[in-house]
Amino acid sequence: MCRCFVVMLMLFFTAPALSDAFDITIISSSTENRLKAGKSFAGITVKPQRSVQRAVNLALFESSALLEKAGVQARVRQLELDFTSDIAAQLNTVSLPGFVILDLPLTDMERVAKLTNEMSIAAFNVRHSEVYLRESLCLQHLFHTIPSDRMYFDALGQFLIHRGWRKVLVVQGPSQRDSERAQAMIASLKKFGANIVDVRTFTLSHHPDDRDKNRPGFLTGGVSYDVVAVIDSQKDYGRYLQYSTRSARPVVGDVGLTPASWHFALERYGAPQLNERYRSFKIDEPLGSQVAMTDAEFAAWSAVKLVSNSINTSNEAAEFNLNAILNNPASQVDLYKGTRGSIRQWNNQLRQPILMATADAVIAVAPMPKFLHPKHYVDTLGLDEPESNCQLR
Amino acid sequence: MPLQAATVVIANERSGDLVFMDTIGDTTDVVPLCQRPRGMAQHADAGSLFIACSDDSRVIELDIDNKQIKRFFSDIPGAMSLALHAASNRLIVSNEGYAKATVLDITTGEVLASLPTGLEPDGVVITDDGSRIFIASENAGLVHVFNGETYQPINTVTTNLRPRRLAIREQELWVSSEMGSRVEIFDIASLDKLDEIIFAPRGFRSEQLTPVDILFDESQETAFVALGSANHVVFIDAVTRKIDKYILVGRRPWGLGLTPDGDRLFVLNGLSDDVTIIDVEKKRPVRTSRTGLVPHSVEIVR
Numbered sequence: 001m002c003r004c005f006v007v008m009l010m011l012f013f014t015a016p017a018l019s020d021a022f023d024i025t026i027i028s029s030s031t032e033n034r035l036k037a038g039k040s041f042a043g044i045t046v047k048p049q050r051s052v053q054r055a056v057n058l059a060l061f062e063s064s065a066l067l068e069k070a071g072v073q074a075r076v077r078q079l080e081l082d083f084t085s086d087i088a089a090q091l092n093t094v095s096l097p098g099f100v101i102l103d104l105p106l107t108d109m110e111r112v113a114k115l116t117n118e119m120s121i122a123a124f125n126v127r128h129s130e131v132y133l134r135e136s137l138c139l140q141h142l143f144h145t146i147p148s149d150r151m152y153f154d155a156l157g158q159f160l161i162h163r164g165w166r167k168v169l170v171v172q173g174p175s176q177r178d179s180e181r182a183q184a185m186i187a188s189l190k191k192f193g194a195n196i197v198d199v200r201t202f203t204l205s206h207h208p209d210d211r212d213k214n215r216p217g218f219l220t221g222g223v224s225y226d227v228v229a230v231i232d233s234q235k236d237y238g239r240y241l242q243y244s245t246r247s248a249r250p251v252v253g254d255v256g257l258t259p260a261s262w263h264f265a266l267e268r269y270g271a272p273q274l275n276e277r278y279r280s281f282k283i284d285e286p287l288g289s290q291v292a293m294t295d296a297e298f299a300a301w302s303a304v305k306l307v308s309n310s311i312n313t314s315n316e317a318a319e320f321n322l323n324a325i326l327n328n329p330a331s332q333v334d335l336y337k338g339t340r341g342s343i344r345q346w347n348n349q350l351r352q353p354i355l356m357a358t359a360d361a362v363i364a365v366a367p368m369p370k371f372l373h374p375k376h377y378v379d380t381l382g383l384d385e386p387e388s389n390c391q392l393r
Numbered sequence: 394m395p396l397q398a399a400t401v402v403i404a405n406e407r408s409g410d411l412v413f414m415d416t417i418g419d420t421t422d423v424v425p426l427c428q429r430p431r432g433m434a435q436h437a438d439a440g441s442l443f444i445a446c447s448d449d450s451r452v453i454e455l456d457i458d459n460k461q462i463k464r465f466f467s468d469i470p471g472a473m474s475l476a477l478h479a480a481s482n483r484l485i486v487s488n489e490g491y492a493k494a495t496v497l498d499i500t501t502g503e504v505l506a507s508l509p510t511g512l513e514p515d516g517v518v519i520t521d522d523g524s525r526i527f528i529a530s531e532n533a534g535l536v537h538v539f540n541g542e543t544y545q546p547i548n549t550v551t552t553n554l555r556p557r558r559l560a561i562r563e564q565e566l567w568v569s570s571e572m573g574s575r576v577e578i579f580d581i582a583s584l585d586k587l588d589e590i591i592f593a594p595r596g597f598r599s600e601q602l603t604p605v606d607i608l609f610d611e612s613q614e615t616a617f618v619a620l621g622s623a624n625h626v627v628f629i630d631a632v633t634r635k636i637d638k639y640i641l642v643g644r645r646p647w648g649l650g651l652t653p654d655g656d657r658l659f660v661l662n663g664l665s666d667d668v669t670i671i672d673v674e675k676k677r678p679v680r681t682s683r684t685g686l687v688p689h690s691v692e693i694v695r
Contacts, residue, residue: 065535
């Protein structure tokens with residue numbers, strides 16, 4: 001496996017100079033500390049955060065033959081922004097037509113996205129699922145290849161209804177982000193007909209006065225439910241709710257059965273091939289057998305593949321035109337999830353199936369059977385065109 | 394009309410065995426074989442069946458009559474699909490995960506060539522005269538074309554998303570695009586795209602149609618295509634390229650096989666572990682029979 005990559009990389013990268021250039025710029029922040037991110041108490045990493053660089057390089061490697069055939073020379077560039085000095089000046093170094101992947105914390109990303117939008121640079125949000133980015137912010141040149149909160153939670157809602165688990169006890173964390181996400185989840189669950197029996201908030205305190213808010217048995221007692229849906233953005237508490245609920249019921253949401261856009265254990269749709277390629281992509285840095293792209297990495301990979309897959313499917317041998325590809329509703333990407341992805345024209349969100357997965361298995365792929373839609377079944381996930389306040393095209 | 398005697402051999406990738414059936418669909422034997430048998434090719438004159446054992450990195454040559462292994466071809470990693478050119482004793486094997494295909498001399502066991510393809514090579518065909526080899530690469534979205542004698546790459550053909558299987562009909566190359574939900578037809582000499590066939594069975598969306606195997610009848614007037622997630626097989630008038638009929642089968646049909654008399658089409662349902670047997674003349678299923686686990690491909694031998 002490894003040896004073939006060396007050979008192929010040489011083949012692709014020693015190709016003669018080509019007419020069109022396609023720069024992929026990964027924008028990161030000089031001050032973001034990823035080592036601290038995603039860590040719970042006592043330094044346990046529960047939600048790894050990595051740079052999306054490996055995934056972008058992999059996507060470009062996979063696209064090499066097609067880009068070469070199309071006469072397009074592509075390369076990956078890193079741009080680490082210093083947020084203490086003039087951002088716009090730093091962004092001026094992006095070559096046009098721009099294609100940037102925003103590997104940034106939320107506030108930084110929003111700031112940069114507004115600037116790249118003014119500069120008509122196509123930018124990809126690959127990390128943030130906040131609904132408002134696709135709704136009130138609604139930028140013409142900002143694309144979202146990471147699913148929105150509503151897409152993730154609609155998948156959960158469909159799954160619960162499909163299983164007949166209608167009575168849901170919602171348990172949420174104390175942070176602002178927890179409240180926002182709990183609201184998004186409740187809206188999704190209600191949309192598909194679930195019955196929210198109660199909404200409770202946990203605290204991390206062990207103080208006896210708080211026992212109805214911190215002991216799982218109390219927190220989940222006194223009410224009848226089919227399932228506990230937990231929102232715990234920090235993943236500090238929710239992990240310990242499993243196997244500790246007052247009634248013997250499954251835990252879903254941020255722990256237990258979780259919606260995700262990618263998973264190491266997806267067995268179908270060619271996914272094992274992609275996972276193996278990702279793990280062994282860097283010969284010097286092979287990854288462990290259960291390591292897969294994070295949702296952010298998968299989103300970055302999807303952005304690059306959208307371009308190369310759509311060169312592939314446009315029938316004319318026309319000149320390479322990045323913006324034409326991104327604005328073409330027929331552009332598509334093979335996501336290794338059984339249904340091809342494409343861009344929702346109203347809010348620039350990549351439509352895609354969502355995996356419902358535990359720590360070691362993909363239990364279902366949403367949209368679930370019988371959730372129908374007049375145009376695209378995957379548009380039962382997330383805010384649909386008539387529901388969205390963002391109407392870009 | 395009585396059915397002509399023939400033996401149906403089904404390779405099951407998960408149970409690692411071959412199921413032998415008669416053309417009525419009664420199992421006559423089950424032979425444990427290897428890890429993840431997938432592509433097969435029959436060599437009628439030699440009485441042999443070649444089977445790609447993907448997770449054993451080898452290809453097995455099986456004696457069809459006594460079901461004994463004649464020989465192994467080892468060190469063929471990720472062996473997936475096979476194409477046999479009997480006249481020149483060559484077998485072409487796509488090496489999934491290794492971005493190449495291996496050309497074997499089946500008399501000496503020698504590797505004659507290693508053909509560089511795109512990522513995730515699957516379907517392989519060679520023209521009857523042995524002059525051209527075509528290999529589809531799922532990830533790359535390309536069909537690589539090689540000179541069948543010198544093994545020099547000639548060209549690549551851009552396809553729709555995820556090209557899977559290839560079939561040759563006269564001067565046409567038919568390519569199933571699994572994620573593009575269509576079959577594309579190219580001219581073998583010029584490699585120009587001639588046409589494409591889009592599927593639309595009633596009640597289905599385009600994206601639910603994931604075509605894989607393509608098979609022609611002996612006259613090459615009818616094409617059969619297995620439609621994967623749509624759980625249907627389709628009959629196509631290969632001359633006019635018009636859809637004739639969609640037939641409901643089991644879950645996720647991929648592999649197809651036709652009896653030598655052309656009367657029965659065997660459709661392997663990979664996710665329901667069974668085979669749907671279709672009366673080709675009446676265009677309707679006559680029986681569903683149990684197979685091994687995850688049936689992948691079928692060869693029907695006299």
